[in-house]
Amino acid sequence: MNSADITTVKSILSQPQKIAIIPHRNPDGDAMGSCLALYGFLKKKGHTVHVVAPNDYPKFLKWMPENDAVINFERENPKAKEVINEASIIFTLDFNDLSRVGQMEQVLKEASADFIMIDHHQQPSDYAMVTYSDVTMSSTCEMVYNFIEFLGETDQIDADMATNLYTGIMTDTGSFKYRSTSSKTHRVVAELIDKGADNMAIHQEVFDTNSPSRLHLLGVALSNMVILPEYRTAYITLTQDELDQYDFKKGDTEGFVNYGLTLEGIIFALIFIENREEGIIKISLRSIGDFSVNEFARAHFNGGGHTNAAGGRSESSMEETISRFNDILKTYKDKLNP
Numbered sequence: 001m002n003s004a005d006i007t008t009v010k011s012i013l014s015q016p017q018k019i020a021i022i023p024h025r026n027p028d029g030d031a032m033g034s035c036l037a038l039y040g041f042l043k044k045k046g047h048t049v050h051v052v053a054p055n056d057y058p059k060f061l062k063w064m065p066e067n068d069a070v071i072n073f074e075r076e077n078p079k080a081k082e083v084i085n086e087a088s089i090i091f092t093l094d095f096n097d098l099s100r101v102g103q104m105e106q107v108l109k110e111a112s113a114d115f116i117m118i119d120h121h122q123q124p125s126d127y128a129m130v131t132y133s134d135v136t137m138s139s140t141c142e143m144v145y146n147f148i149e150f151l152g153e154t155d156q157i158d159a160d161m162a163t164n165l166y167t168g169i170m171t172d173t174g175s176f177k178y179r180s181t182s183s184k185t186h187r188v189v190a191e192l193i194d195k196g197a198d199n200m201a202i203h204q205e206v207f208d209t210n211s212p213s214r215l216h217l218l219g220v221a222l223s224n225m226v227i228l229p230e231y232r233t234a235y236i237t238l239t240q241d242e243l244d245q246y247d248f249k250k251g252d253t254e255g256f257v258n259y260g261l262t263l264e265g266i267i268f269a270l271i272f273i274e275n276r277e278e279g280i281i282k283i284s285l286r287s288i289g290d291f292s293v294n295e296f297a298r299a300h301f302n303g304g305g306h307t308n309a310a311g312g313r314s315e316s317s318m319e320e321t322i323s324r325f326n327d328i329l330k331t332y333k334d335k336l337n338p
């Protein structure tokens, strides 16, 4: 954030504001962690603050401090709309295009509030009065820490805020192992532990919550995995019938896509998950090194994200989607074998 933006934000926050904080649709640990930490911070500063999530999120995030304050746009629609319409300031966290909030998009577009974006995804749209965008950052949570630091108020970070920020940094960095994890990330995380984030307990809350059916679903996913050594690619498919058979709940397939990358020589991994209700195949893409899944998802599957982690979708059947994917892959042989 440049110094003009910092001055602007300081001046806005020096008056009591009505603030709405919005994560992206299907919020993950970084989206919820950043929203809930910023919520705690702004509440302390005397503002009227609400977090409005476009839809529900997984159970393994519902233990997070301040979770009870979250308004679900799908379940509590009139209240959510009222909060957004009455807001003087809207923070959008961990996304950079209003299409990322699904059904909420129109309501946000019609809102009279000024927007402040804090986000680390590529190619931000131009909708905010203040855009704090940095694609080199590990996570939006690290940026929220920086944001509070820019305001000179890290002493306001309490144990609950530290816990929320730690959770988002941990989940978005694959537990501090992705390339975007910098020495500064580790310094921030160290500060958060000093401020009361219980790193071991947080890890257990997020990762040690398997149900027997989820582990069985992982077994199905792994046996469905197709490995294409000539393209250094591995992909997994899961149909709606398979999800139903193993009592699928939101979040159950989290992390499945990464197994492909643990194979020696594989640098491109995908998972295709059927969602019969939405009539789509949801796609998660991961890579190691310079192969950009952001560009791949943008070019072919109506999505995007980061160089090494992106999402996309297909409106065709699973069979058609996989067949199209295999055709597209042929044109990437050189890029995958540099």
Ligand SMILES: [Mn+2]
Binding pocket: 030, 031, 094, 120, 138, 139, 140, 172
């Ligand atoms: Mn993120």
